[in-house]
Amino acid sequence: MKKGGLIVLAGCLILGFQNCSQSNLSATELSAPSTHAVLPADGKADESIAISSLEIPVAQGVLSVDPKTGRIQLIDRNLSVLEESCLQPSEVAELQSYLKTSNICGKPAPEEDVMCAQSYNAGYATLILGEQKLNLGESYDSCGRGYKDICGEQASQSFRGLVAYIQKNYHGMICE
Numbered sequence: 001m002k003k004g005g006l007i008v009l010a011g012c013l014i015l016g017f018q019n020c021s022q023s024n025l026s027a028t029e030l031s032a033p034s035t036h037a038v039l040p041a042d043g044k045a046d047e048s049i050a051i052s053s054l055e056i057p058v059a060q061g062v063l064s065v066d067p068k069t070g071r072i073q074l075i076d077r078n079l080s081v082l083e084e085s086c087l088q089p090s091e092v093a094e095l096q097s098y099l100k101t102s103n104i105c106g107k108p109a110p111e112e113d114v115m116c117a118q119s120y121n122a123g124y125a126t127l128i129l130g131e132q133k134l135n136l137g138e139s140y141d142s143c144g145r146g147y148k149d150i151c152g153e154q155a156s157q158s159f160r161g162l163v164a165y166i167q168k169n170y171h172g173m174i175c176e
Helices: 002-016 089-098 153-172
Strands: 053-058 061-065 071-075 081-086 104-106 118-121 125-129 132-136 139-141 148-150
Touching: 053 153, 061 153, 071 153, 081 153, 089 153, 132 148, 148 153
Parallel strands: none
Antiparallel strands: 053 061, 053 125, 061 071, 071 081, 104 148, 118 139, 125 132
16 A cells, blocks of 8 residues: 555656646747847847736736736636726836847757756746737746746846836725
């Protein structure tokens, strides 16, 4: 009995560490081997590619932020809008300064002979680009495969601070 339990436990651990994350990104974006801006499938940077929404996870569901207007909707797991709030004009301008497709970078791919541990780090926010989703801060292994974020360490940390500010204060952000 103990042997069977150990086998089941080992099987669960193995399956638990498998990468089950799915991504809607193109093969070009997923295999981006440099720290340069993430390019669309045609390989050309295009500022006209609009980020239609920023999604920020919170305990009650997700905050969907419209980067053009600054309107924030708290959406629960049943896709019901629970609450609405708004960013101030200065906060909208700050958000828009970060959310340009040319400001999104990936990490260099590790060399092929490098062993990477299977670990998954969930992203801290999701950009919606039309039908595609880009999870910022997400990585699929200890080498950082799949990692995308705002370019530059300082800019990335500053953007994470803005996301944390929105998460903490959205209840009090009154729409005018």
